[in-house]
Amino acid sequence: MKAEPVKDEDESKGRRLKGVDAQKLTMAEVAKYVGVSAMTVSRAFRQDASVSEETRKRIMEAVDALGYVLDLSAGSLSSRRSGFIAALVPSINNSNFSDTARGITDALENTGLQLLLGYTDYSAEKEEKLIEAMLRRRPEGIILTGGSHTDRARRMLDKAGIPVVETWEIPEEPINHVVGFSNSEAMSLLVRALASQGYRRFGYIGGTTARDTRGSQRRSGFLKTVEELGLGPGRAISFGVPPITMEQGGQAVVSLLERWPDTEVVLCVSDLSAFGAIMECKRRGMRVPEDIAIAGFGDYEISSICHPSITTINVDCYGIGRQAAAKLLDAMQAGGEATGDEITLTGYRVVLRESTERGAR
């Protein structure tokens, strides 16, 4: 019986304990310390609840003194609100998507909601697994990238009964809400802008696999528009597995120019591959845009800084995140009522820069 205090003293002098005696603190103990009930402590942690200012102050002092930290997992069980939002992006290493993630996080600030972030690596199977993993935490809403999901994923989402926001494109069969834009039309706009500058022989770099649906849409937008403008069949080549890296962009432009040496302008599935293509051209002594014009997609930071600066489509990545989160919050508040599944179109615009300047020719 007397062993315990001795042990305590002993350990307190050494390394801090781990899970031995630390963090055992519960709300009830704080309550006892203050001389109120646990319920009152619970109320003190929320701003809306009715606790006298004086009591709240005493409680918070005790919380501070004892070092108590609220346990949300216990709370969410009884309140039936997990306080989680899930979001899945293809990759967090792609700054377009990390901008979106940041938009989501920022929109969630001060809502008390915690973001559960996952990355699918552009795979629908991985997405399915992640969706299940996320749903096990009972998120109150979920944000996805793109509109292609496995059947099981769709079923799980349906059954979960929480609002879903799909982003970054316009799915053919939206699950619920959508915040995005037509990648096909955006690419089309870029083709037309360059055609109106006098470009005629268009090349394209970017895959077509089901993995990157946005990439495929951009590609088909390119092909369709080149056709519509009567500029012959577009010269499109794929290279590697999406997402295409900078390096692959460089390799791809070489292949493309070998095959169609008279190509005037090359559009790329993203700024990253465009950057790689430009750098490779320069390395080989070609001038951009004098010898070959190159454009990207996404308006990454790199594109405005690069020399030559890169013509691209600016997408409001951050805004997509913010709006998706805002929409989710709306839907969550509305509960099951109304809030029809709307499609929010986000803007995009052509940004003409040095890499496709026509004058220099």
Place this chain on the structure above:
Amino acid sequence: MKAEPVKDEDESKGRRLKGVDAQKLTMAEVAKYVGVSAMTVSRAFRQDASVSEETRKRIMEAVDALGYVLDLSAGSLSSRRSGFIAALVPSINNSNFSDTARGITDALENTGLQLLLGYTDYSAEKEEKLIEAMLRRRPEGIILTGGSHTDRARRMLDKAGIPVVETWEIPEEPINHVVGFSNSEAMSLLVRALASQGYRRFGYIGGTTARDTRGSQRRSGFLKTVEELGLGPGRAISFGVPPITMEQGGQAVVSLLERWPDTEVVLCVSDLSAFGAIMECKRRGMRVPEDIAIAGFGDYEISSICHPSITTINVDCYGIGRQAAAKLLDAMQAGGEATGDEITLTGYRVVLRESTERGAR
């Protein structure tokens, strides 16, 4: 009274319900459906537990048929294991840190652990808030970037009784475990490498505020080494608030060259600012490295692709994440016992590239 069933029917034909009747499914109901106890269902979800293969199969079929999804928040309450790992990085838009985040995520795969990711925006105050928010979810371990934390943050971490891993630098007073390297020595190595190539007049771009401690350490490593080599006082300038962007890198190099026109080589706090500096120089008609040599830090993808390719320090960002997570897992398994607070040094190396080539001069 009769309005309700009508409404129900009505809704079931339209949009799916949200939280009305969905997701009410509990383990007990699955159990009843199969004809076993809830405990058996619970066991069936874990591989180790003893459930006959036949029963498990029947249960899993029922789970599938009913669309049941495990509720981990309930489980973690009774098992006292949240299944969470928390990680805080300065920014997720910086590919160095997102690489680390990916390393952590990958290391966590198949452990059943879920990553809670937060970004501090290089602010210790924001970090403190995030730590509290994370601790409310009772993570089983936490990974931090850097070693400067507020007092309250340190106290909370201490009290939490969970393993902590600090990364990306070597703190003076480590909390617990460390996975990182000396930013000062790494920068020093780069200075010496360039000095041995014959460079004498060194410039530096990068801030010194407490916000970015790694940046400050690199700067002081630079200044110290230049001094040690007898190469006069280093020409260091700050620019903007860390983290320095590509654009600021460009502005900074202009200021630096205005002030010290005969500078031979400019070292930058990161590849991003180095890239901005190089592009700005080229835009102004300067040749890199012939007129001015420039080096970065971090070996971002951009640096090997860029023309000229950028001399830098390669850091194993991904490995830092993996190792930090591995260390955390070790410490978690060990519980409170042993597992001294070790420091794991991660490697770095100078990568000489075109941007500091000497021959061309």
Place this chain on the structure above:
DNA sequence: AGGCAGGATGATATCGATAACAATCTGAAG
């Protein structure tokens, strides 16, 4: 003086899983 609204606080049941222990069953050993 009585009554009552409304603020502050407390008591108790509960959220949905799991820990811990009990019970049952099977087959093999004695």
Place this chain on the structure above:
DNA sequence: CTTCAGATTGTTATCGATATCATCCTGCCT
């Protein structure tokens, strides 16, 4: 035939907070 180890399954209490309803008190109105 009995016994017992080991495999399988069930029962009950519990994790730590919150929903809900009950209680108490104060002050104001009639």
